[in-house]
Amino acid sequence: MTVLQNLPRRGPKGTEPSMVIGGARPRDEKTEELAAKIFSEFKSDFRYKEYVLGCINCGECTTGCPAARFYNFSPREMLQIAYQDDPLVLLDAMQEKIWACCQCYTCNMRCRFGNDIAGIISVMRELAVRNGLDSAKEVLKPYSRILLAVMTNGTQVSPDMIQPDFFADWGPFAVAKQTDIKTLRKAIPIDVLQVTDSSWEVSMQTSLELFQIYTESGVVDMLKSIDPDLVEMIEDIVDEWKDEFEEMKAKYGVGEA
Amino acid sequence: MASPKILIIGGGPAGLSAAQDITDAGGEAILVEQEGFLGGTPKRLHYSLLAPDLKPVEEVLDPLIDSVQQSGARCMTGAKVESVNSGRNGFTVTISGGGKKVEEKVDAVVVATGFAHWDPHKKYEYAYGVYPDVIDFKDFEKMLSDGNIVRPSNGQVPRRVAWLLCVGSRDRQVGKFYCCRLGCAVSIKQAMEVRRINPAIDTYVYYMDIRTYGFWEDKLYWKSMEEFGVKYIRGRIGSINRGEDGRLIAMAEDTILQRPSEVPLDMVVLATGMEASEGTRETAAMLGLELEEHGFVKPLESDSMPVSTAVPGVFVCGTATGPKAIPDSITEGSAAAIKALNYVRKRSIKVQARA
């Protein structure tokens, strides 16, 4: 009997070898351990069971996916990877592919199985950030300005900024739809405040509360593993605001105790 | 003992088969059909050839209809059962039709009220009812039996026709979880017919799985490729748009090539699923029959007693209990007939024993 030599092990020592036979794989101990760690965090995430139900490979998610038209990316592939049990394939996808998704949720609307595909992709992204993957650092580098706005203001675009002038790629339909957008908004059956133009006016108290939420929910720590300089900068801003806010409270005798 | 008298509601393949066997066994059958003719959905919607042997509907169903009519069964077409009251000695039913109402006493009831096509308007991505060249199964069957395959938008012969399977089946979004069992076979059959009539038309079937179970595999699926050149694309059309030239553009993922595809097509045929007909739902409510989770009539035991119901004396057959093909519906009609006859016989033995 011949003993097959040099078979890829696919999985750290002592773990069940993975089921999927892929192409060339990195086989160093460190990568495999990282993959196994992320894999177990991923599968035990409370959202996993809710988001990944099963897949009959119809491809309707990919049909509607704007990213799939331009990149080597498909929501169906992401869901399959999420569904299968291969830590290295999961890690591979997290290094590059998941970042092509634009989180438009069209795939969810299409999915006849009821999966939350965009949701599971965002869980993967979250894990990429939490584990400080190089890909996450790379991807988020150009976004520090946006992150700064979101972390301090809670918003980074306001609906009234979305104007045809800024979006050369809009087709004629989208442009036509914009011409009377205020009236169209009024037709929204839900009772909304229609304050799309004041999204930038965030009160200092709101910003501070928001930052507290970011801190307590672990977002700040998560961001630290990706971009510590940015976090330092945000913390400086927030500290200044805190002082200012305390002064205001003392001066006018308002605000929470 | 008087001969057993049994009411059959619905004159499709299942009901006809029940009526035939009841009269053959010496029973009295009253067949109530709401349409003005017998033969059920295949006749009403003018199906053309039937799977799997590509025989015309007339060839398959007319002998059955003729023999039921000659058997002495009372066939009341254009009629409906208004009410059913069950008593100690069977059921008293009121049947209306032709502006008249009659009352009948029967010993048992067979429900054969059939199925309805799922309405593809509800899947708005496919633009059924918006683009005239998007049609459904039944529209295309009619077109085939009229022998006139043209694009509804301009009356021209199409160059490319595609079928999209599982519209209103296997889809949580529209609340239809089950497989319609017929969609694959009927689509393939339609594609084969098209190729036979005009080999210049290219035919494509967009599928997730092909479920041509049993003998339908080689008779339809394989044959369609080998002998008719039907092409298969694994992946679903997710939405249908229209190009500037008025042709449809099917947006899909080819899940084997793993890439999104946008293909110009002249016609798309939606393989719509099956659901319980309105008649089935009404009749179930009238007789106090429970519906199962997919909205069809619930048999007493879906595995061991498929044509019995929880209501004594009421039996059910054909597509009223779920999607199935004509041969299965006919088989179930016979099964319901013998179950109903046995029910009446056993009950009369009991009555005699008591007397």
Ligand SMILES: Cc1cc2nc3c(=O)[nH]c(=O)nc-3n(C[C@H](O)[C@H](O)[C@H](O)COP(=O)(O)OP(=O)(O)OC[C@H]3O[C@@H](n4cnc5c(N)ncnc54)[C@H](O)[C@@H]3O)c2cc1C
């Ligand atoms: C597009 C399409 C193509 C098909 N092609 C094939 C094929 O090629 N081969 C095949 O084997 N099968 C085929 N089938 C399946 C076939 O049509 C069914 O198996 C068959 O019609 C079922 O028979 P049935 O008697 O149960 O129901 P139906 O044919 O639906 O008959 C039910 C009858 O009951 C009547 N009815 C309903 N309610 C009442 C009421 N309250 N009072 C009185 N009457 C009532 C209806 O008017 C109808 O006539 C096809 C199905 C579809 C959707």
